[in-house]
Amino acid sequence: MELIRGEHNLRPRHCGCVATIGNFDGVHRGHQAVIGQLLDEAGRRGLPPTLITFEPLPHEFFMGVKSPARLTALRERLQQFAGLGVERVVILRFDARLAAVEADEFVQRLLVDKLGVKAVIVGDDFRFGKDRAGDFGSLARAGERLGFEVLRQNTFALDDKRVSSTRIREALATGDLDRVQELLGRPYTISGRVRHGDKRGRTIGFPTANLALPKGTPAIGGVFAIEASSAEGARARGVANVGTRPTVDGRIPLLEVHLFEFSGNLYGHHLCVELKRKIRDERRFDSLEQLKRQIRHDADLAEAMLSRQA
Incomplete structure (x- = not known):
């Protein structure tokens, strides 16, 4: 093209x-x-x-x-x-x-x-x-x-x-990814280059790949079970958060992806993240320890959801 x-x-x-x-x-x-x-x-x-x-x-x-x-x-x-x-x-x-x-x-x-x-x-x-x-x-x-x-x-x-972009935004706002897929004719994905973050995820045992979101307010938010693929063909399942990370006083919306059973350096690589199922809305926690426990719970739920879809 x-x-x-x-x-x-x-x-x-x-x-x-x-x-x-x-x-x-x-x-x-x-x-x-x-x-x-x-x-x-x-x-x-x-x-x-x-x-x-x-x-x-x-x-x-x-x-x-x-x-x-x-x-x-x-x-x-x-x-x-x-x-x-x-x-x-x-x-x-x-x-x-x-x-x-x-x-x-x-x-x-x-x-x-x-x-x-x-x-x-x-x-x-x-x-x-x-x-x-x-x-x-x-x-x-x-x-x-x-x-x-x-x-x-x-x-x-x-x-x-x-079928319109407005209808898709409405379905995304409610987390209805099945409806979104029906309107798009394909799963909803967010793609971008993996960038350096504050690396806080490593300190609580959940390293993340961080992607910038399209301009403006994100069309969707919350925690999701996901599948990710790189331009080189690598694929992995995981859990992701779309939002501002209120527990650590974040301001700029990001897509943070934690991949299961993956080791390697993704910085600078393009990643395509397919949102499979919504787990919950984003919320603020009183401590990093509470956040860590919640992420562990979210990851377990994501693994179970993705296993059922396999």
Whole structure:
């Protein structure tokens, strides 16, 4: 998959494609249906399928810390795109300059002049351009005028309700990982590079691999039975905490993973952590000794849960 970071990196060879535009946070089953439609249409026309997305996400730019929790970090989004067969991804930096671009200019400059789109796939609720003035209708009229087709995105629904990132956040908030998996079409994972922490876990007998979470407030929190895999193919089961670690007066949300029967140095490695079952909410303990006893209990529960699933 070719990754193009920024409009300024588009070249004449990128002109001529079928495109879709969106945030694609979570790359859930609705997004997968759109991407499937993109691939089908691009294949029918003999053109490369091109996905246009944003970093940061537009609502993160406008809402800041009040924005909805992000479901997937950029790296994980890109991995999902590649796995689904997208040939090209254009990442536009969403900043004040892009937010100020008028809808007509966005169409002319990016879609027509730089990408030479022959078809664009978007939904009925698609909005774009300054003050979100552009919509499906205005894009379709621009396509008629400028020579590209605008195709309606197929809605993907479960239980007669549209699959959306909002529905997934709601299921994550209640710890309903089975529902999350149904909406995503895959287990919920958090991926990232293992970073150095305060190494307090070692002092109480539970060394952890620490991963930074996607920007903003985490979409999920608590203690979980997990399975982790490294980019090198190693796999291990364990127990993990997603949260701020209130017992040690933590402030920044982290994913802390304790792996069973594992020895080795994971610092700097990318780890993919699959949340299998929720054990409990995060809470503060009066002492490290109480925390140690609770972690031992959580680990035993996690091992039992994972053994039953095996």
